[in-house]
Amino acid sequence: MNLIALPAFADNYIWMLHDGARAVVVDPGEAGAVEAALDAQRLSLAAILVTHHHGDHVGGVDALRPRLQGRVYGPRREDIPQPCDPLDDGDTVEVLGLRFEVIDVPGHTAGHIAYFHDGHDPAPILFCGDTLFSAGCGRLFEGTPQQMHRSLGRLAALPGDTRVCCAHEYTLSNLRFAHAVEPDNAALADYTAWCQSTRARQLPTLPSSIARERAVNPFLRCDVPEVMASAAAHGAASREGSDVFAALRQWKNEFR
Numbered sequence: 001m002n003l004i005a006l007p008a009f010a011d012n013y014i015w016m017l018h019d020g021a022r023a024v025v026v027d028p029g030e031a032g033a034v035e036a037a038l039d040a041q042r043l044s045l046a047a048i049l050v051t052h053h054h055g056d057h058v059g060g061v062d063a064l065r066p067r068l069q070g071r072v073y074g075p076r077r078e079d080i081p082q083p084c085d086p087l088d089d090g091d092t093v094e095v096l097g098l099r100f101e102v103i104d105v106p107g108h109t110a111g112h113i114a115y116f117h118d119g120h121d122p123a124p125i126l127f128c129g130d131t132l133f134s135a136g137c138g139r140l141f142e143g144t145p146q147q148m149h150r151s152l153g154r155l156a157a158l159p160g161d162t163r164v165c166c167a168h169e170y171t172l173s174n175l176r177f178a179h180a181v182e183p184d185n186a187a188l189a190d191y192t193a194w195c196q197s198t199r200a201r202q203l204p205t206l207p208s209s210i211a212r213e214r215a216v217n218p219f220l221r222c223d224v225p226e227v228m229a230s231a232a233a234h235g236a237a238s239r240e241g242s243d244v245f246a247a248l249r250q251w252k253n254e255f256r
Contacts, residue, residue, distance in 0.1 A: 107147045165206060181226075187215040
């Protein structure tokens with residue numbers, strides 16, 4: 001199975017999985033990049049997976065329907081272009097012979113979901129939309145800090161080798177903030193050097209992995225003393241995880 005990040009807009013990735021004949025795409029915000037990839041590799045479009053309702057994730061769905069030989073799947077509690085098979089936490093979707101579990105991850109939007117395939121050929125896959133980014137997380141447009149903290153906790157509990165397929169190339173920007181939060185984190189310094197070299201070659205920094213994110217992502221490290229201290233210096237109400245997270249998220253919103 002081939003996993004490809006298709007660049008779209010300024011910094012989006014539309015993720016494509018294909019077996020050499022059929023493909024599934026995740027969050028097609030625009031159709032052109034998907035159509036070009038399908039044509040270049042002579043693939044049919046077997047399914048579309050949607051994580052949330054924002055236009056840069058669903059804008060290409062209707063334009064792709066003439067090529068679609070399967071279904072569109074998306075969160076039940078969000079306004080997704082219809083027809084769309086609605087999904088709730090704990091549901092499963094089978095595409096290209098792969099079984100994906102639906103994980104409810106509210107925070108960025110109220111009904112945001114993620115898709116997790118617990119396979120080991122070569123590693124599990126997580127399509128997490130705008131909930132988890134490498135070294136960062138999504139803004140809270142509709143959810144609360146408590147919701148997002150719980151959502152990220154669910155993702156952080158996945159197997160360490162899980163490939164984290166985020167929907168934006170925000171990594172270098174996120175790393176600058178992560179260094180401000182935890183300047184003595186050696187894993188963060190090593191990862192930053194790798195990401196800078198990778199982007200210099202115009203390659204994606206993604207997918208990341210859950211193990212890497214546990215090591216470098218401040219939003220998954222709200223129980224680490226240095227992260228707690230930085231959050232406290234920026235107004236955290238307590239050392240509780242959700243309060244640490246809330247202070248970090250507000251700090252990140254204003255970080256330049």
